Amino acid sequence: MTTTTIDDAPFIEPSATAPRNYLNDEYGVLSWLLTRDHKRIAVLYAISVTVFFMVGGIIAFMMRLELLTPEGDLFTSDTYNKLFTLHGIVMIFFFLIPAIPAVLGNFILPIMLGAKDLAFPKINLLSWYIYMIGGSFGIYVIITGGVDTGWTFYTPFSTQYSNTHVFAVTLGAFITGFSSILTGLNFLVTIHRMRAPGLTWFRLPLFVWSMYATSVVIMLATPVLAITLVLLMVERTLHVGIFDPALGGDPVLYQHMFWFYSHPAVYIMILPGMAVISECVAAFTRKKIFGYKFVAFSSLAIAFLGFLVWAHHLFVAGISIYSAMVFSFLSMIVAVPSAIKVFNWTATMYRASVSWQTPMLYVLGFIGLFTIGGVTGLFLAALGIDVHVHDSYFVVAHFHYIMVGGTIMAYLAGIHYWWPKITGRMYPEWWARLSALLVFVGFNLTFFPQFLVGYVGMPRRYHAYAPEFQVLNVLSTAGATILAAGYLLPMIYLFWSLKFGRKAGTNPWGAVGLEWATSSPPPKENFHETPVVTWEAYDYPAFLKAMRETQHG
Amino acid sequence: MAHAPDHADHVGHGPAHHRAPIGMYLAVFVALMVFTVLTVAASRVNLHQWNTPIALAIAVIKATLVILWFMHVIHSPRMTWIVVISSFLWLGVLFVLTFSDYLTRGWPIY
Known part of the structure; x- marks a missing residue:
């Protein structure tokens, strides 16, 4: 058995890149649709989530157009209800939850571990098919008239009153949940069982720690959503009394069960984002992450504490004030591990020679926007303020700062960072920086006015509003236009780079990590020789020293 | 190709290959049937507030x-x-925190 160590692997010349890789190893549609290669499955997921992102984005833009004027002049109120419902369902269930784990995690995680594939390659492919079946229910509902319950499917409206496609769309969400569970299961087993020799737990990249925490949350929370949606479907179709008071049920029970999944789902969305940020911060500051163990354990702390806060979504739903006080306190505590991460990333940048490539621009955007989203989350965790701003645009702005300002910024950072590895081609740096700037400006112009308009009283989920809110809404719609341009640009130049981009070579960023020790794109089996890890994670000082010696020698 | 990361074929077949005798499975099956009968029987007797805890x-x-x-x-x-144990702990979290709402709704507000 021949081995190579991480300290000499990054110096492989681009010309030594193996001619065969996962992209050209086999040809034909079936070689993709029946593949068990985690990298190809990641590409399938990338294409699918991009389609859903575009669908969700178009719906969002339609809403922003409606809100350009105070009158409901573009859509009826019923249509508007369907638009915000479908926007939420598509973006959360079919884009944000699978995006980073199923695309970047699927591609990078086994390579980071020095493994040939995930533990269960067939189950990995199965998860994509399940996702597509669930997603096709979503598309079916969009085509056949929509659903108007809001993405939360609150009872009793969803079970008793709504005459839209509640059953089909909840069935779609139910099915898609199994896809997440299978991905989480695959990651957990792979991380436990398939690490390369020498890759101990505390040598793991922080990406892996975050993915581990995400997988735990997926495994423990998603089944509860499945049960909740089944109960909803049972009550809606068979009129069994579970949530309907008229039948002896309790509507608040639905909210408890729904948010027991859906609040941790926020961490299913943001933890993978944090995973990407840790990698990019280390790579572009060329330093060890400050407080590695704190950042690693903060992921697990977020995963655990994230389960204890769900009822802050129910503060005005009639829950006990004593229970509300407990949940308010717990919600504030979950900010602590999140803050540890932000402080440690910032401390890593302190006195570093930071390179300002596109992924790093997105990282800086993430840190700022996630912090604003997190701090406004504390406003909402406070009982008194929550009563004031509940169901207002303040809440809309808050969670978009987390999900769009956080998760999507991190996804774009990760896509740009690993694009050379995935495709073997560099993206055009100037255009990418322009898009990062447009996304940052467009995002803030879209959502910051929503904090203001929400705080002064504009409720969410209405297609018409009082005229005094118009200026802020026009600003928001203008921002959405810039944001849309910022999102469209990468779709164009990344596609362009597939053919015309400069060849990337094995390690274009000079980064440490097993994924940068194999060729770009990686061979089907990821490594020609089993890597043996002898270095700590992010040991840039030693890496840079070794690189200098190699150059001089 | 080396073998170290090539665990995919072995995952799920760890040391847990102990097979219990068929009699044990039958005994468990019989026990489950007995408890099922017991469930139905208990539901037909009015035990007031104890019906649910017993079920x-x-x-x-x-x-x-x-x-x-x-x-x-x-x-x-x-x-x-x-x-297995952590799964039940999580179920416990769901129950305990949900009941922190239901059981304290009647408490006085000062």
Whole structure:
């Protein structure tokens, strides 16, 4: 058995890149649709989530157009209800939850571990098919008239009153949940069982720690959503009394069960984002992450504490004030591990020679926007303020700062960072920086006015509003236009780079990590020789020293 | 190609290959049937507030038998035990915090 160590692997010349890789190893549609290669499955997921992102984005833009004027002049109120419902369902269930784990995690995680594939390659492919079946229910509902319950499917409206496609769309969400569970299961087993020799737990990249925490949350929370949606479907179709008071049920029970999944789902969305940020911060500051163990354990702390806060979504739903006080306190505590991460990333940048490539621009955007989203989350965790701003645009702005300002910024950072590895081609740096700037400006112009308009009283989920809110809404719609341009640009130049981009070579960023020790794109089996890890994670000082010696020698 | 990361073929076939004798499975099956009869019988007797706790207790015993024997947890490695126990702890979190709402709704507000 021949081995190579991480300290000499990054110096492989681009010309030594193996001619065969996962992209050209086999040809034909079936070689993709029946593949068990985690990298190809990641590409399938990338294409699918991009389609859903575009669908969700178009719906969002339609809403922003409606809100350009105070009158409901573009859509009826019923249509508007369907638009915000479908926007939420598509973006959360079919884009944000699978995006980073199923695309970047699927591609990078086994390579980071020095493994040939995930533990269960067939189950990995199965998860994509399940996702597509669930997603096709979503598309079916969009085509056949929509659903108007809001993405939360609150009872009793969803079970008793709504005459839209509640059953089909909840069935779609139910099915898609199994896809997440299978991905989480695959990651957990792979991380436990398939690490390369020498890759101990505390040598793991922080990406892996975050993915581990995400997988735990997926495994423990998603089944509860499945049960909740089944109960909803049972009550809606068979009129069994579970949530309907008229039948002896309790509507608040639905909210408890729904948010027991859906609040941790926020961490299913943001933890993978944090995973990407840790990698990019280390790579572009060329330093060890400050407080590695704190950042690693903060992921697990977020995963655990994230389960204890769900009822802050129910503060005005009639829950006990004593229970509300407990949940308010717990919600504030979950900010602590999140803050540890932000402080440690910032401390890593302190006195570093930071390179300002596109992924790093997105990282800086993430840190700022996630912090604003997190701090406004504390406003909402406070009982008194929550009563004031509940169901207002303040809440809309808050969670978009987390999900769009956080998760999507991190996804774009990760896509740009690993694009050379995935495709073997560099993206055009100037255009990418322009898009990062447009996304940052467009995002803030879209959502910051929503904090203001929400705080002064504009409720969410209405297609018409009082005229005094118009200026802020026009600003928001203008921002959405810039944001849309910022999102469209990468779709164009990344596609362009597939053919015309400069060849990337094995390690274009000079980064440490097993994924940068194999060729770009990686061979089907990821490594020609089993890597043996002898270095700590992010040991840039030693890496840079070794690189200098190699150059001089 | 070296073998170290090539665990995919072995995952899921750890040391938990202990097979219980067929008689044990039959005994567990009979026990489950007995408890099922007991559930139905208990539901037909008016035990006032004790009907629900008794039904739940029987259900817990049956679930434990299924998990330990039919799902082979009793002969599984420690990691499997950790996964099973932590799953129930999470279920406990769901119940305890949900009941923190239901059980305190009637408390006075000062």
